[in-house]
Structure formats: C-alpha cells, structure tokens
Amino acid sequence: MQTVKLDLAHAPYDIHIARDLLTQVELIKPLLLQPRVVIVSNATVAPLYLKPLQDALEAADIQCHSIILPDGEVYKTSETLNLIFDALLTERCERKTTLIALGGGVIGDMTGFAAAVYQRGVPFIQIPTTLLAQVDSSVGGKTGINHPLGKNMIGAFYQPRLVLADLATLDSLPLRELSAGMAEVIKYGLIDDLAFFEWLEANIERLMARETDALAYAVERCCQNKARIVAGDEKEQGQRALLNLGHTFGHAIESGLGYGVWLHGEAIAAGMMLAAYASRELDQISDDDIERIKTLLLKAGLPVKAPVLGHERYLDLMAQDKKVDAGKIKFVLMQCLGESYVGELSRDTIIAALDVGCAA
Numbered sequence: 064m065q066t067v068k069l070d071l072a073h074a075p076y077d078i079h080i081a082r083d084l085l086t087q088v089e090l091i092k093p094l095l096l097q098p099r100v101v102i103v104s105n106a107t108v109a110p111l112y113l114k115p116l117q118d119a120l121e122a123a124d125i126q127c128h129s130i131i132l133p134d135g136e137v138y139k140t141s142e143t144l145n146l147i148f149d150a151l152l153t154e155r156c157e158r159k160t161t162l163i164a165l166g167g168g169v170i171g172d173m174t175g176f177a178a179a180v181y182q183r184g185v186p187f188i189q190i191p192t193t194l195l196a197q198v199d200s201s202v203g204g205k206t207g208i209n210h211p212l213g214k215n216m217i218g219a220f221y222q223p224r225l226v227l228a229d230l231a232t233l234d235s236l237p238l239r240e241l242s243a244g245m246a247e248v249i250k251y252g253l254i255d256d257l258a259f260f261e262w263l264e265a266n267i268e269r270l271m272a273r274e275t276d277a278l279a280y281a282v283e284r285c286c287q288n289k290a291r292i293v294a295g296d297e298k299e300q301g302q303r304a305l306l307n308l309g310h311t312f313g314h315a316i317e318s319g320l321g322y323g324v325w326l327h328g329e330a331i332a333a334g335m336m337l338a339a340y341a342s343r344e345l346d347q348i349s350d351d352d353i354e355r356i357k358t359l360l361l362k363a364g365l366p367v368k369a370p371v372l373g374h375e376r377y378l379d380l381m382a383q384d385k386k387v388d389a390g391k392i393k394f395v396l397m398q399c400l401g402e403s404y405v406g407e408l409s410r411d412t413i414i415a416a417l418d419v420g421c422a423a
C-alpha cells in the first residue's frame with residue numbers, strides 16, 4: 064500500500080492507494096467519532112461495491128445506512144443534494160456520524176458538500192472508484208454542486224478525514240471513464256512535472272491496459288502533486304489555481320453543451336489543447352510541444368478538438384469562471400512544456416486559440 068499525506072495544519076489526512084482497500088475497515092474505524100456511518104453512492108456503483116464495504120463495516124460493529132443517488136453529472140444538483148439531507152434527517156444522523164462517499168467525482172463532490180453543511184459539518188471519508196476521483200477529486204477538499212449557469216458554482220472547501228483509493232475498483236470502470244480520468248493525470252504532467260509527462264508518454268499503453276503497477280504509480284504521483292499544491296494553498300488564493308489547467312475552457316464546454324454530454328475529463332482534454340494553442344500564440348510553447356500533448360491525449364482516447372459553440376458563447380460562459388477577477392478572465396497557460404502559470408489573454412488570442420482548437 065502507498066500512502067500520500069496531505070499536510071494541512073488544521074486537517075492532515077492520509078490518502079491510501081492499493082488494490083482491495085475497500086474492505087480494510089481497520090483503516091476507517093479509528094477515525095470514526097461514533098460507530099455509525101452513512102455510505103452515499105449511486106445506482107451504478109452501489110450494486111458493485113456497496114455490499115462488500117457494508118459487510119466489512121458491520122462485521123466491525125459499525126452501524127451502516129446507505130443513500131443511493133441517481134447516476135450522472137446531470138444529477139449534481141441542489142435537488143439531489145436535498146435527497147441526502149432528507150435521508151440524513153430521516154435516519155436521525157448526528158454530528159458525529161461519518162459520511163462515506165463511494166463513487167466517482169460526482170458522488171464525492173456532493174457527499175463532501177453535504178458533510179460540510181449538514182448540522183454545520185460532519186466528518187467524511189472519500190472512497191473514490193473512478194480514475195478521475197482517485198487522482199484528483201477525492202483529494203483537496205473542493206466540494207459542491209453545479210448550477211444551470213455554471214459548473215461547481217455552489218460549494219465549500221471541506222476536507223475528508225481519509226481517502227481510500229482501491230485500485231481494484233478500476234477493473235469495472237468503462238473505457239470512456241478511464242480515458243476521462245487520464246485527462247486529469249496528463250494535467251499533472253503539464254502543470255509542473257515534465258518528468259511525469261515523459262513517463263506518461265512512455266507508459267500510456269500500460270495505463271490504458273490497466274496494468275496495476277502503472278496505475279498505482281500514476282495515482283500516487285498525481286496525489287503527491289495535488290497534496291503539495293493544496294497544502295501550500297488550500298483555498299486557492301494563488302498556486303492552487305494551476306490545478307484548473309484546461310478548466311476555464313473545459314467548464315465552458317461542459318455547461319455550454321449541457322452537463323454530462325461531454326464528460327468532465329473529455330472537456331478538460333479539449334480545454335488543455337485550447338490552453339496549449341493560446342500558449343503557442345504567445346510563443347511560449349512550440350509546434351513540437353503541441354504535437355506531444357495532442358499525441359498523448361489521443362493515445363489516452365481523449366478528444367483534442369473542442370466543440371463549436373461560437374466565440375461569443377465561449378467568452379460569455381468563461382466570464383462565469385470562478386477565477387474571474389474584476390471582470391478579467393484568468394487562464395492557466397503553459398510557460399513551456401511541464402511549466403504553467405496563471406495569466407490573462409487578449410480577446411484576439413482567445414479567438415485565435417478557439418479558431419485552431421474547435422472542430423469545424
């Protein structure tokens with residue numbers, strides 16, 4: 064088992080990574096404030112993984128309730144969040160009852176937000192079951208829901224007490240979802256880790272074949288990188304914004320097309336290409352760099368062309384981004400391959416990037 068520590072002064076926690084962690088309740092039990100948990104999952108994940116988790120917890124004398132939500136980005140809403148509150152109140156869950164998120168990023172983000180606000184805060188644990196959730200969403204404490212006018216617009220920074228990334232759960236992940244997770248994996252290479260980007264170029268076939276040692280290495284490396292960035296800037300006052308590489312464009316794609324039409328990771332892949340084209344417009348990265356990024360994304364089964372929404376629609380959607388400051392849209396750009404920064408773009412540069420990066 065690999066363990067990455069997220070060293071936040073007020074809320075340090077472990078991220079454990081290995082196969083078959085789901086039933087290792089000795090990792091969970093010492094963290095509980097009372098022998099009672101509520102597992103939040105969805106209609107796809109629960110039939111696969113709820114019973115082994117619940118059986119193991121109950122065998123350790125921990126009382127379990129479960130809440131099964133509908134599956135999909137389109138359900139990452141206030142209405143679904145309310146279903147969690149309804150169930151918590153109906154079961155008379157208390158302040159010391161721990162919520163466990165069992166699923167991908169949608170379940171993790173919603174369960175974390177429910178934990179942040181139910182009775183003004185109850186403990187929660189992340190058990191991520193998608194690659195995307197294991198490398199990104201379960202770590203760092205960004206929780207929330209979508210609004211029709213923008214992605215993740217309602218939420219809170221609220222840290223889990225533990226993350227259990229069971230690599231065996233990735234065996235059942237649909238290929239399209241594996242690819243979507245790979246977008247965030249590649250993101251870590253582009254943010255500030257050229258050596259990891261080069262490792263990905265050499266090992267992408269092994270990752271797509273789900274070789275355990277390759278997946279274990281990638282999940283650990285991504286979690287180490289994210290833990291370092293979040294520990295230095297938990298609430299995104301500065302460097303944490305780098306984790307948004309590809310997201311200014313990507314979130315516009317997700318909300319512009321309608322949530323769930325493109326998966327988050329797919330939108331982020333196309334968004335990273337748009338960020339790369341903008342960076343090339345600024346003479347910061349080369350044609351060769353662009354080809355390397357595109358080749359890696361294609362090998363991961365990801366889209367490299369963004370959908371045509373129209374220049375004005377992109378600009379309008381991006382004007383809702385959470386990084387907007389005094390009306391100015393901020394982008395994560397590439398200084399060179401494997402080094403990124405937060406900056407602004409002229410309207411002409413944005414349009415030039417969209418012209419190259421959108422499918423005709």
Ligand SMILES: NC(=O)c1ccc[n+]([C@@H]2O[C@H](COP(=O)([O-])OP(=O)(O)OC[C@H]3O[C@@H](n4cnc5c(N)ncnc54)[C@H](O)[C@@H]3O)[C@@H](O)[C@H]2O)c1
Pocket residue numbers: 105107108111134135136139166167168169170172192193194195196199200201202203204205206215232233234235236237240243244327328
């Ligand atoms: N909080 C953060 O820091 C952060 C980071 C990145 C993404 N996100 C959010 O995460 C969400 C995307 O997460 P996601 O890609 O995990 O999507 P998801 O949660 O929708 O899961 C993808 C699909 O895979 C299914 N699934 C999950 N685990 C499975 C398994 N082991 N076997 C078979 N099917 C399984 C799910 O039911 C779903 O249909 C987006 O809402 C995004 O905004 C948040």
Ligand SMILES: O=C(O)C(=O)C[C@@H](O)[C@H](O)[C@H](O)COP(=O)(O)O
Pocket residue numbers: 199203205214215247299303304306307310385
């Ligand atoms: O943890 C972060 O910080 C991230 O930005 C990770 C992103 O991959 C993730 O999609 C996040 O939810 C986007 O953040 P947002 O603040 O733009 O909603």
Ligand SMILES: [Zn+2]
Pocket residue numbers: 199247310327331
């Ligand atoms: Zn993301």
